[in-house]
Amino acid sequence: MDTIKIGRIDFLNILPIYYYLDQHIKNENIEIINKVPSVLNRMLKKGEIDMGPISSFSYAENADDYLLLPNLSVSSKGKVRSIYLFSKKPIESLHNASIALTNTSETSINLLKIILEKYYNYKLTYTTMSPDLNAMLLEHDAALLIGDDAFIDNKEVLDKVYRYDLGELWEQITGLSMTFAVWAIRKDSLNKYYSETVDIYNAFITSKAMGQKNIEQIINIANRKFDLGNSFWEQYYSGLLYDLNTEIIAGLDRFFLDAYSCGYLQKPVTAEVWSDNNVSS
Numbered sequence: 067m068d069t070i071k072i073g074r075i076d077f078l079n080i081l082p083i084y085y086y087l088d089q090h091i092k093n094e095n096i097e098i099i100n101k102v103p104s105v106l107n108r109m110l111k112k113g114e115i116d117m118g119p120i121s122s123f124s125y126a127e128n129a130d131d132y133l134l135l136p137n138l139s140v141s142s143k144g145k146v147r148s149i150y151l152f153s154k155k156p157i158e159s160l161h162n163a164s165i166a167l168t169n170t171s172e173t174s175i176n177l178l179k180i181i182l183e184k185y186y187n188y189k190l191t192y193t194t195m196s197p198d199l200n201a202m203l204l205e206h207d208a209a210l211l212i213g214d215d216a217f218i219d220n221k222e223v224l225d226k227v228y229r230y231d232l233g234e235l236w237e238q239i240t241g242l243s244m245t246f247a248v249w250a251i252r253k254d255s256l257n258k259y260y261s262e263t264v265d266i267y268n269a270f271i272t273s274k275a276m277g278q279k280n281i282e283q284i285i286n287i288a289n290r291k292f293d294l295g296n297s298f299w300e301q302y303y304s305g306l307l308y309d310l311n312t313e314i315i316a317g318l319d320r321f322f323l324d325a326y327s328c329g330y331l332q333k334p335v336t337a338e339v340w341s342d343n344n345v346s347s
């Protein structure tokens with residue numbers, strides 16, 4: 067049998083879902099590929115991975131070929147705390163600004179465009195760059211960072227910029243949650259690996275439950291990587307939502323609708339979740 071390839075986002079946001087995964091995956095023909103979201107998006111599109119977390123925007127672009135795995139996402143209702151626009155000017159003064167966008171994201175860059183173009187009515191220019199705040203702000207008015215790259219706690223840096231949390235902005239505008247990452251599977255991979263997918267999916271759900279139950283362990287590991295303090299990590303992980311329930315899907319579908327109305331999606335899309343009697347969701 068071919069090896070089944072599963073993506074893993076190379077950020078701490080997914081740690082509660084992945085930390086216990088190895089213990090629950092029984093199949094030996096599995097490889098876990100750890101990359102930033104934009105790379106996982108490309109790999110799933112090309113069939114270089116079979117399933118895993120990708121940018122929710124990338125799901126929408128490829129919805130004909132993918133299904134969503136139930137009850138898994140990286141979402142927030144309000145502050146997400148790892149997706150920020152860092153700006154030299156207040157957001158009210160960003161009309162005609164030049165914005166640097168991290169090359170690791172697809173959801174947040176489109177979310178930022180929707181917020182600033184549709185809801186603030188701004189015209190902007192964008193440049194995609196590696197996620198390095200200093201380099202980005204050297205030539206641009208503002209910079210978007212996501213994931214571990216957005217964990218900037220240097221006071222000197224923070225004193226010089228305005229910082230806007232995109233989950234918070236989205237909630238202020240729509241009253242809804244925002245879903246940044248979804249777990250998608252290629253429809254052709256599901257056909258090929260149906261019974262393995264049921265097992266892998268159930269392993270994800272069990273691992274997520276264990277991660278959420280043992281959050282102190284997750285926090286210790288996160289704090290070893292970025293020494294931001296236990297209370298930061300407690301807030302971070304309690305603010306992230308990892309489910310894909312009706313309320314979360316409503317926020318996701320609103321994002322897809324706005325992306326379509328702004329011309330960032332070619333056709334209207336709604337979330338299509340894999341439904342199967344063999345999986346517990």
Ligand SMILES: C=C(O[C@@H]1C=C(C(=O)O)C=C[C@H]1O)C(=O)O
Binds near residue numbers: 122146148171212
């Ligand atoms: C919460 C986050 O969600 C993410 C944001 C993504 C994006 O903007 O494309 C994709 C996957 C998630 O890692 C984060 O990265 O901080």
